[in-house]
Amino acid sequence: MTSAFAAALTRVEGSVLDLTGRLVRCPSITSDTAAVESALTELSSYLADSGIEVDVSRSAAGAPMLRARVSGPGEGVNILLQGHVDVVPVDEGWQRDPFGADVDGGYLYGRGTCDMKAGLAGFAGVLRALQSCGGPRRGSVTLLVDADEETGSDSGLIPYIAKHGLSEYDWAICGEPTGLQPFLGNRGLLWVSVTVRGCAAHAGIPGAGLNPVPVAAELVTDLGAKGERAEQTPTESNPLTITTFHAGTVPNSIADTAVFTIDRRLQPGDSADAIIDDLRAAVARAAQRHPSFEFGLDVVKRWPPCLLDENSDLAQAAYHAADSITGHASFGFDEACNDASFLSEAGVPTIIWGPGDPALAHTSDERVLLDDITRAMHGYGRAVETLLSVT
Structure with missing residues (x-):
C-alpha cells in the first residue's frame, strides 16, 4: 500500500x-x-x-x-x-x-x-x-x-x-x-408455499366438509422426513424445513384451507428448478391420494x-x-x-x-x-x- x-x-x-x-x-x-x-x-x-x-x-x-x-x-x-x-x-x-x-x-x-x-x-x-x-x-x-x-x-x-x-x-x-x-x-434459498383446499364445515358435523388439516399434515410429515434424510447424507445437501402452518380461525369450525411454508437452503451447484420439480411431484402424489382436495404450490422467493x-x-x-x-x-x-x-x-x-x-x-x-x-x-x-x- x-x-x-x-x-x-x-x-x-x-x-x-x-x-x-x-x-x-x-x-x-x-x-x-x-x-x-x-x-x-x-x-x-x-x-x-x-x-x-x-x-x-x-x-x-x-x-x-x-x-x-x-x-x-x-x-x-x-x-x-x-x-x-x-x-x-x-x-x-x-x-x-x-x-x-x-x-x-x-x-x-x-x-x-x-x-x-x-x-x-x-x-x-x-x-x-x-x-x-x-x-x-x-x-x-x-x-x-x-x-x-x-x-x-x-x-x-x-x-x-x-x-x-x-x-x-x-x-x-x-x-x-x-x-x-x-x-x-x-x-441460497427457496421459499415455497403449499396450499391444501377442502370444504369448511361445523366441527360437530365433520362429514359435511373436507378437512384440509390432516391432509396437509400428512404432506408436511412426508416432506419433513425427506428433509431429515437429506440432513444425514454425507454430501451436506441442505434439507428443507417446514417453517409455518396456518389453518382455521376457531376451534369449532373445520377450515376450508391449510397453508404451510417451506425453507429450502441451496448450495452452489444445486438446481433450484430440479428441487421445485421434486416438490411439485410430492404435491402431485398427495393429490392422487386425496382427489377430493385441491392442491397448490407457489414459489415465494428464490435467492441464488x-x-x-x-x-x-x-x-x-x-x-x-x-x-x-x-x-x-x-x-x-x-x-x-x-x-x-x-x-x-x-x-x-x-x-x-x-x-x-x-x-x-x-x-x-x-x-x-x-x-x-x-x-x-x-x-x-x-x-x-x-x-x-x-x-
Missing part, C-alpha cells in the same frame, strides 16, 4: 468509528422508513463532506438506493463495495439500549453493529481516504447501499440491478460480517447461492489483505443468504468480507470490536489498491 493512502486511511479512523456509532443510533429497521432515511442521510453527509458525489435514487416501490463513486481520469478496474443499511427488528433479550451504540470493553454494542453498519462505515472510510489522495489514477471505486436486504432486497437491489445492470463492475466486495476472513460465497474462484484476483487480494490485518487468513463460506448472491448473479464476481462475528448478527448481544472496524477499513483499502493496480 502506498504510504500516502495508508496515511489517509489512518487519518480517517476516528471519523469511521464515529460514523459507525451514528449509524447504529439510527433504528433503521427495514419497515421504518424514517429511520432508514436517517441512516442514509448520515452516510451521505459523511461522504459528501469530503467532496464525494452521492446519489440517492428510488425504485418504483419507493425503496432508496445510495450510490457514491470515486474515480480516476484513466480507464481501469471498477470495484463495487456493497452493503445494506437496514436491520432486523429488536428481540426482547437486550440488556442495553439496542440503538444506544454503547461502548464497553472495546466493543461497540447495538443492533446492526455486525450486520452490517461497521462494514458500511469501513467502506465509507476507504472512499473518503481515496478521495483525499486525489482518487485513483485509473479505474473507480463505487459504494452501493440498499435498504431492504433483511427482507430479501425485492424493492431495492434486485430492481436496481434489473434497471441499471452491473456490467461496468469488475469485482465486488459485500461487507457482511465474516470475522475479517474472506468468504468465497454463501448459500454464489461461489467465487479462490484463485481469482479478487479472492487473492482479499486473502492477502486479511492476512496483513489479522496475522492469518483463511477462506470461509457464509451459511446465511445475502446480497452477494444478486451481485454474482448479475455477473460481478463477489467476495463477502467484513468485521464482526457472523454468529452475533441478529442477536440480543450484537456487537463488534472497535479495532476490527478500523482493521476492516485498512484491509479493504489494501485489497482495493491491489485490484486497482491490475491491468
Whole structure:
C-alpha cells in the first residue's frame, strides 16, 4: 500500500468509528422508513463532506438506493463495495439500549453493529481516504447501499440491478460480517408455499366438509422426513424445513384451507428448478391420494447461492489483505443468504468480507470490536489498491 493512502486511511479512523456509532443510533429497521432515511442521510453527509458525489435514487416501490463513486481520469478496474443499511427488528433479550451504540470493553454494542453498519462505515472510510489522495489514477471505486436486504432486497437491489445492470463492475466486495476472513460465497434459498383446499364445515358435523388439516399434515410429515434424510447424507445437501402452518380461525369450525411454508437452503451447484420439480411431484402424489382436495404450490422467493474462484484476483487480494490485518487468513463460506448472491448473479464476481462475528448478527448481544472496524477499513483499502493496480 502506498504510504500516502495508508496515511489517509489512518487519518480517517476516528471519523469511521464515529460514523459507525451514528449509524447504529439510527433504528433503521427495514419497515421504518424514517429511520432508514436517517441512516442514509448520515452516510451521505459523511461522504459528501469530503467532496464525494452521492446519489440517492428510488425504485418504483419507493425503496432508496445510495450510490457514491470515486474515480480516476484513466480507464481501469471498477470495484463495487456493497452493503445494506437496514436491520432486523429488536428481540426482547437486550440488556442495553439496542440503538444506544454503547461502548464497553472495546466493543461497540447495538443492533446492526455486525450486520452490517461497521462494514458500511469501513467502506465509507476507504472512499473518503481515496478521495483525499486525489482518487485513483485509473479505474473507480463505487459504494452501493440498499435498504431492504433483511427482507430479501425485492424493492431495492434486485430492481436496481434489473434497471441499471452491473456490467461496468469488475469485482465486488459485500461487507457482511465474516470475522475479517474472506468468504468465497454463501448459500441460497427457496421459499415455497403449499396450499391444501377442502370444504369448511361445523366441527360437530365433520362429514359435511373436507378437512384440509390432516391432509396437509400428512404432506408436511412426508416432506419433513425427506428433509431429515437429506440432513444425514454425507454430501451436506441442505434439507428443507417446514417453517409455518396456518389453518382455521376457531376451534369449532373445520377450515376450508391449510397453508404451510417451506425453507429450502441451496448450495452452489444445486438446481433450484430440479428441487421445485421434486416438490411439485410430492404435491402431485398427495393429490392422487386425496382427489377430493385441491392442491397448490407457489414459489415465494428464490435467492441464488454464489461461489467465487479462490484463485481469482479478487479472492487473492482479499486473502492477502486479511492476512496483513489479522496475522492469518483463511477462506470461509457464509451459511446465511445475502446480497452477494444478486451481485454474482448479475455477473460481478463477489467476495463477502467484513468485521464482526457472523454468529452475533441478529442477536440480543450484537456487537463488534472497535479495532476490527478500523482493521476492516485498512484491509479493504489494501485489497482495493491491489485490484486497482491490475491491468
